Amino acid sequence: MSERIAELLRRKEKYLWPSYFLYYTEPLALERGEGLYVWDVDGHKYLDFFGGILVTSVGHGHPKVLERVKAQLDKIVHTSTLYLHENIIALAEKLAEIAPGDLSTSFFTNSGTEANETAVMLAKAYTGSHEIIALRNSYSGRSALAMNLTGIAAWRPVGSEIPGIKHAMAPYCYRCPLKATYPQCGVACAEDVEDVIRTSTSGRIAAFIAEPIQGVGGFVTPPPEYFPAVAEIVRKYDGLLIIDEVQTGFGRTGTYWFGIQHWDVEPDIITMAKGIANGFPLGATITRPHIAAELPKKGLSISTFGGNPVSSAAALGTLEALQEEAPPERVAQLGALLRQGLEEMAEKYPLIGEVRGLGLMQGVEMVADRATKEPSSQAAAMMLDATKARGLLIGKGGAFGNVLRIAPPLTATEDHIREALEILDHAFAAVQDVLG
Ligand SMILES: Cc1ncc(COP(=O)(O)O)c(C=O)c1O
Incomplete structure (x- = not known):
């Protein structure tokens, strides 16, 4: 963790309620956003596919x-x-x-x-x-x-x-x-x-x-x-x-x-x-x-x-x-591209139990075992870290904390979707490799 992030974390822990929980094993501190991308305080760039919990619908700083x-x-x-x-x-x-x-x-x-x-x-x-x-x-x-x-x-x-x-x-x-x-x-x-x-x-x-x-x-x-x-x-x-x-x-x-x-x-x-x-x-x-x-x-x-x-x-x-x-018809096209890519990953990685959603609101439910559908919050948490390490931000949720939530700004382009899919593919491969 960088010294800047460690310092923010210390101050956060002292002055903000512990109810403010943070994503990631090493928390992320954001500083700037432009369109589909955000930058952290250390200058690292990320493709933002969660939009601050589905909020930045037309991207940062539109x-x-x-x-x-x-x-x-x-x-x-x-x-x-x-x-x-x-x-x-x-x-x-x-x-x-x-x-x-x-x-x-x-x-x-x-x-x-x-x-x-x-x-x-x-x-x-x-x-x-x-x-x-x-x-x-x-x-x-x-x-x-x-x-x-x-x-x-x-x-x-x-x-x-x-x-x-x-x-x-x-x-x-x-x-x-x-x-x-x-x-x-x-x-x-x-x-x-x-x-x-x-x-x-x-x-x-x-x-x-x-x-x-x-x-x-x-x-x-x-x-x-x-x-x-x-x-x-x-x-x-x-x-x-x-x-x-x-x-x-x-x-x-x-x-x-x-x-x-x-x-x-x-x-x-x-x-x-x-x-x-x-x-x-x-x-x-x-x-x-x-x-x-x-x-x-x-x-x-x-x-x-x-x-x-x-x-x-x-x-x-x-x-x-x-x-x-980004009218709804355009979102449907982009959503189909995202969905198809995720479905292809579901074929390859057994830790994916189900892909579901509509448009640019796609969820991936992670399981320890496809037959029993045992939820794997561990796999979801590892996916968050693995995507972040490769420059992509996604969310998670679900009653068992085992569902990846993928929801980019609606102004995303096909190239953004492909970039995210490539990172997700590498991240799934890495997590599947560790979890077996
Ligand atoms: C479906 C739904 N309804 C209501 C809320 C509450 O919204 P807010 O956090 O703006 O109060 C949320 C927040 O996540 C939500 O997802």
Whole structure:
């Protein structure tokens, strides 16, 4: 470890909570980013295929984002939502343009957690019910409510305090909770949503909340029949369908602007954050006007910083860059290239249990044994170190910490994908060699 990194680590350990955990055996300290590349404090260059947890959707320092932000900084940084400001309105118009169905009215906050909080509050206000169905293996954020919605124990450090939240089975085919096999299973996991409503709630729910692809949960991608079946059940019990697009939104999954569109289902509420503003803090909750209209009847709600002129400027620049340089059809093409390369590696390396995902959101589940599917968090951790040593940054996740998360900025080129695949191939070979 370089002296500079060791010194930062010492100071971090003294002054930042130990909750800030770091990737890599030898932590990485970043200093600069440009496009798809970042540089550490010692001048080493890395191809960034994790984008700060799927945030830098148009790459680091994108001129369309920075120019708008810089121009806004010179005018006014903060107004509050007590006064009209062009940026928040223009952004809401833009979201209405790309959102599926008739979702057309937005509330802005500062994070994915708050976007989900807002969605659940609205669903409760609209339906008059208070019970929520979430999924096991999901991640919703770090507020008390969001931790309670989350279905991974490790991300619920202070336990469960909020009543009225029940978890249904995750549509996790590789590790099917019913030990069934798709498609013979008839997507029985979807029926569990109804079982949970019938057996563990009052029978009247406010909402069902889910990510189209479970992000932190390891890019778990439900089968095509899952969301249509669940949407029908949720509506039967008068609940709203909240879809968390914090990771999957803005073309990440290719072909469509929002992940849920792959399942041809129209949500009642969509939540967004992360990639929306390329690194500037912003959360958004979009819904239909008649649903949003219920909240003010119950009381007041405000977010001081939510949708501020600077973050909104960044989002407008990000969306412009995405539309012009990385629209969903282009992401689908790049995703196919990435997927094909990963599938080829799965043929070669037995420590790869499954490759899954959509578009530029591809997960690789690492196993100690393909037959037993025993998860290997060790292999995943070794892959992170091995890719870093070769100049590539990727992420990991999954309930067992054994899933590689590969999610570059959507402005990646074919050459970037090939460069990453070559590094991944060498890294898999090295890790497979050690683990046997
Ligand atoms: C799907 C999903 N929802 C919500 C959140 C919470 O977002 P934030 O960390 O911005 O509060 C995350 C964060 O990883 C997420 O992946």
